[in-house]
Amino acid sequence: MLPSLFTADYLSRLETLRIQTRRRFLGSRPGGHVSLRRGAGLEFADYRRYSPGDDLRYIDWNLYGRTDRLYIKQFQEEEDLYTSLFLDGSASMAYPAQDGKSEAARDIILSLAHVVLASNDAVKLSLLGADTTPSTTPFLRGRQRLGAVAEFLDTYSPAGRANVVQSLAQQLQQSRHPGKAVWVSDFLFPLPDVRTGLSLLRDANFDLALIQILGQEEVDPPLFPGGARLTDSESGEESVVYFDTQAKQTYMQRLDRHNREIQSSCHQAGVHYARFITRQDLPHFVLRELPELGLLI
Numbered sequence: 551m552l553p554s555l556f557t558a559d560y561l562s563r564l565e566t567l568r569i570q571t572r573r574r575f576l577g578s579r580p581g582g583h584v585s586l587r588r589g590a591g592l593e594f595a596d597y598r599r600y601s602p603g604d605d606l607r608y609i610d611w612n613l614y615g616r617t618d619r620l621y622i623k624q625f626q627e628e629e630d631l632y633t634s635l636f637l638d639g640s641a642s643m644a645y646p647a648q649d650g651k652s653e654a655a656r657d658i659i660l661s662l663a664h665v666v667l668a669s670n671d672a673v674k675l676s677l678l679g680a681d682t683t684p685s686t687t688p689f690l691r692g693r694q695r696l697g698a699v700a701e702f703l704d705t706y707s708p709a710g711r712a713n714v715v716q717s718l719a720q721q722l723q724q725s726r727h728p729g730k731a732v733w734v735s736d737f738l739f740p741l742p743d744v745r746t747g748l749s750l751l752r753d754a755n756f757d758l759a760l761i762q763i764l765g766q767e768e769v770d771p772p773l774f775p776g777g778a779r780l781t782d783s784e785s786g787e788e789s790v791v792y793f794d795t796q797a798k799q800t801y802m803q804r805l806d807r808h809n810r811e812i813q814s815s816c817h818q819a820g821v822h823y824a825r826f827i828t829r830q831d832l833p834h835f836v837l838r839e840l841p842e843l844g845l846l847i
Contacts, residue, residue, distance in 0.1 A: 551700065552660075552696070552697075552700050553653070553656070553657055553660070553700075555657050555832065555833070556657075556660070556664075560833060561664060563833075563837055564661055564664045564665050564668065564836070564837070565664070565665075565668040565693075567665050567837070567841065567846045567847065568665060568666075568669040568671075568846065568847060569631060569633055569662070569665060569666055569669070569671065569730050569845075569846060569847075570844055570845060570846055570847040571631060571729070571730050571757045572757055572820075572844075573757045596624045597610065597613070597621040597622065597623060597624065598621065598622050598624060599619070599620070599621060599622070600619075600620035600621060600622050601622075604622050605622075608622045608623045608624075609621070609622060609623075610622075610623050630670060630671045630672060631666075631669075631671045631672070631729050631730060632671070632672045632674070632689060632727035632728070632729035632730070633662075633666045633671060633672065633673045633674070633729055633730040633731070633732070634673075634674045634676065634725070634727075634729065634730070634731045634732075634756065635659050635662060635663060635673065635674070635675045635676070635731075635732050635734070636676050636678055636718070636721075636731065636732070636733045636734065636751075637655060637656075637659050637675065637676065637677050637678065637706065637734050637735075638655070638678055638708070638712060638714075638733075638734065638735030638736065638737075639677040639678055639679030639685075639706065639707075639708050639709070639712060640678075640679065640708055640709075640710060640711055640712035640739075640784055641708050641709050641710055641711065641783040641784045642708070642736055642738050642739075642783050642784055643655060643708035643735070643736060643763075644707075644708040644709070644783065645765070645783040646765045646766075646767040646768065648767070649765030649766050649767055649768075649828040650765075650828055651736065651763055651764070651765045651828055652706065652708050654763055654826065654828050654832060655706075655734050655735075655763050656703050656706055657832055658734060658761060658763070658826065658832065658835075658836065659675065659703065659734055660696075660699060660700060660703060661832075661836045662732060662836075663675065663690075663696065663699045664693070664696050664699075665846065667690065667691065667692060667693045667695055667696055667699075668693045670691065670692070671691070672689040672690065672691050672727070673689065673690055673691075673699070674686065674687055674688065674689045674690070674727075675687045675699065675702055675703070676721050677705075677706060678712055678714060678717040678718065678721070678735075679708075679709070679710060679712055679717070685705065686721065687699070687702050689727065710784065711784035711785060712739075712784075714735075714739060714743050714744075714746075714747050715743055715746050715747060715750070718747050718750050718751065719750055722750055722751070722754045725754055728754060728755035728756055729756065729757070730756065730757050730758075730759070731751050731754075731756035731757070731758045731759070732758075732759045732760075732761060732845070733747070733751065733758065733759070733760050733761070734760075734761045734763060735760075735761075735762065735763070736762060736763055736764055736765075736768075737760070737762050737809075737812055738768075738808075741808065741811050741812070741815075744812055744815065745815050748760075748815060748816070748819050748821060749819075752819060752821075758819075758821045758822070759821060759822035759823070759824070759845050760812070760816055760821060760822070760823050760824070761824045761825075761826060762809070762812065762823070762824070762825045762826070763825075763826050763828070764825065764826070764827050764828070765827075765828050766827060766828050766829045768805070769805070769827055771793065771798060771801065772793075773793055773794060773795065773798060774791060774792065774793040774794075775792065775793070775794040775795075776792075777790050777791065777792045778790070778791055778793065779791075809825070813825075822843055822844060822845050823843075824839065824840060824843050824845065
């Protein structure tokens with residue numbers, strides 16, 4: 551069963567979009583994305599000299615009239631696109647629980663999957679959790695498979711501490727279809743791991759995008775000047791924290807620096823970057839902001 555967000559109107563608006571890729575890939579069947587191959591597509595690519603046996607319909611007779619030589623028009627073929635969606639399954643994605651961060655991540659992934667399926671492209675989902683072997687789907691096609699995607703995401707229950715690098719490396723060893731990749735996470739783990747993950751995905755020949763999801767309390771946490779016992783969502787360790795105005799200011803500065811470092815790493819690597827805060831309107835983020843950022847068109 552689809553989440554309540556996925557009304558008939560929202561689904562139909564998603565179907566007006568498609569995944570944007572800044573690179574060309576080889577697909578496996580006709581589709582709506584420009585291919586590396588040249589053939590009988592719609593977009594003109596180049597000329598080549600005529601050879602006996604070539605289809606006479608593709609001779610440029612105007613050019614023959616000017617040069618007295620026969621040239622064949624070549625066109626860029628259009629094929630389907632493979633899209634891989636990677637979703638952080640570590641415990642921090644379930645915190646703060648009242649902010650609905652994991653639900654927002656699920657709905658963004660499901661929205662992107664529907665965009666892909668409605669475009670007759672192929673989509674694969676991977677949950678990157680505490681186990682180094684991710685839980686994955688095969689590549690799915692056709693809008694009728696949205697129910698299968700939703701059923702897979704019903705198993706999404708963030709827990710434990712994800713070993714991001716090992717989990718991604720394990721998944722990419724089995725990757726046979728480069729194309730678009732979207733990595734959805736709060737990215738609240740060490741920056742070297744973020745950069746290593748970027749390198750792994752880019753080395754696997756993906757055109758990559760990152761979507762960072764943060765809870766409202768993570769970007770504007772409440773004060774605990776009298777002290778509060780807090781539990782690390784991933785390690786389970788407990789600490790008494792005195793969180794006054796000065797401590798909050800230090801936290802906000804460090805979070806801002808961490809996020810800017812991620813965004814800078816993406817910019818340097820030519821990777822799309824978007825950030826979603828759970829107070830935002832999710833349909834507006836998907837339908838307006840992601841196209842403005844160039845992830846969707």
